[in-house]
Amino acid sequence: MISAPELVAAFQQRYGAKPRVFRAPGRVNLIGEHTDYNDGFVLPMAIDRETVVAIAPRPDRMLRIWSLNLDDTQELDLNNLGAGRRGVWIDYVEGIASALASRGIALKGSDIALNSDVGIGSGLSSSAALEIAVGKALVFISGTQIDRLSLALVGQTAEHVHVGIQCGIMDQFTSVHAAKGHAILLDCRSLEAKQIPLTLGEYQVVICDSRVRHTLAASEYNRRRQDCESGVKSLSAVLPGIRALRDVTLDQLEAHRSMLDDTVYRRCRHVISENDRTLRAAEALTAGDVTGMGRLMARSHQSLRDDYEVSCGELDILVERAEAQPGVLGARMTGGGFGGCTVNLVSRSAFQSFRERVAQEYQAKTGIAPEIFAAEASAGAEEILYR
Ligand code: GLA
Numbered sequence: 001m002i003s004a005p006e007l008v009a010a011f012q013q014r015y016g017a018k019p020r021v022f023r024a025p026g027r028v029n030l031i032g033e034h035t036d037y038n039d040g041f042v043l044p045m046a047i048d049r050e051t052v053v054a055i056a057p058r059p060d061r062m063l064r065i066w067s068l069n070l071d072d073t074q075e076l077d078l079n080n081l082g083a084g085r086r087g088v089w090i091d092y093v094e095g096i097a098s099a100l101a102s103r104g105i106a107l108k109g110s111d112i113a114l115n116s117d118v119g120i121g122s123g124l125s126s127s128a129a130l131e132i133a134v135g136k137a138l139v140f141i142s143g144t145q146i147d148r149l150s151l152a153l154v155g156q157t158a159e160h161v162h163v164g165i166q167c168g169i170m171d172q173f174t175s176v177h178a179a180k181g182h183a184i185l186l187d188c189r190s191l192e193a194k195q196i197p198l199t200l201g202e203y204q205v206v207i208c209d210s211r212v213r214h215t216l217a218a219s220e221y222n223r224r225r226q227d228c229e230s231g232v233k234s235l236s237a238v239l240p241g242i243r244a245l246r247d248v249t250l251d252q253l254e255a256h257r258s259m260l261d262d263t264v265y266r267r268c269r270h271v272i273s274e275n276d277r278t279l280r281a282a283e284a285l286t287a288g289d290v291t292g293m294g295r296l297m298a299r300s301h302q303s304l305r306d307d308y309e310v311s312c313g314e315l316d317i318l319v320e321r322a323e324a325q326p327g328v329l330g331a332r333m334t335g336g337g338f339g340g341c342t343v344n345l346v347s348r349s350a351f352q353s354f355r356e357r358v359a360q361e362y363q364a365k366t367g368i369a370p371e372i373f374a375a376e377a378s379a380g381a382e383e384i385l386y387r
Helices: 004-015 090-102 126-142 148-163 170-177 217-235 250-255 262-286 290-306 313-323 348-366
Strands: 020-031 041-057 062-067 072-077 110-116 182-187 192-197 203-213 328-334 339-347 371-375 382-384
Touching: 004 020, 004 041, 004 110, 020 126, 020 170, 020 203, 020 262, 020 290, 020 328, 020 339, 041 126, 041 170, 041 262, 041 371, 062 090, 072 090, 090 126, 090 148, 110 126, 126 148, 126 170, 148 170, 170 182, 182 262, 192 262, 203 313, 203 348, 217 262, 250 262, 262 290, 290 313, 290 328, 290 339, 313 328, 313 339, 313 348, 339 348, 348 371
Parallel strands: 062 110
Antiparallel strands: 020 041, 020 382, 041 110, 041 182, 062 072, 182 192, 203 339, 203 371, 328 339
């Protein structure tokens, strides 16, 4: 967790004004990977790692943004917002400002300080946490309001336009809508969400960060999305009326397998089977069947590794070493893939030895020290009130 009082003190020292403070969490996806942009289902929860933004108005049209965690200050001119896509963190802020402005929100010049403990590129949605926290802060200073879903959509637009990733809605939706102690079952077509109490009994959610970030992630992500769209296009010749892989069953896919090239077929098989696993995982979680949920997570990883091909050697080692430990019900990569984190269901009493042994075994195989921590399901974006 980021300390709001420390951020406020740093803000006051640098800018000499008393700020308002907003936070937005990162997320871990329990299951439902690469399904959101296929109109499918996801089951994420917000984590207790977040981006916190302090903001105060200034008299001109500039945004001056100081990132404490990156030790960097950038400026944006609200009269002259650019097209982003420079591959730097300020692209996200510029994207949010542009997307809000194009929704008719009259932004005001501001001094901003932010700090984050969501690891950048770790697959825990550091970008959504940044977008949503900054978005909330900018809207507040503008003196207007925005509903939560619109704010999530603004974050997604920023990624599409200013960052160049054709992401789905899961990350931003979770960062605004999450409820403490709950996971969200989100239907990414209707955007209907069901809050599911995270009752794991003796188990807890544990995150293992591989500490590798492969540069392939962005281009491969967009390519996967194209593969899925191409599958839908081919299948719609025989399945009229389908709009997304959400509308196709596994039986239908098998029946028309010969129409698809093998790669596209496997991409489709992942998405269709993952939707099914996600719905079953939500049922298992609701019924308190943590073992069943763990089994579905293990199958999800295999499908992401073999059919969707978004895992990598390091993530596979983390999952394999996790599954070999006592007290583990399930382990899988989480997020976009090509590095980043795994999510695990680990018994509380086994956590210490899990952490030591997985770290040691992973390091012995890769030479990299992972970061392993337990995550609590936290609340979505909000203002932090301080005195
Ligand atoms: C990234 C994207 C999400 C989602 C996941 C994969 O986190 O931002 O929209 O597609 O990858 O499930």
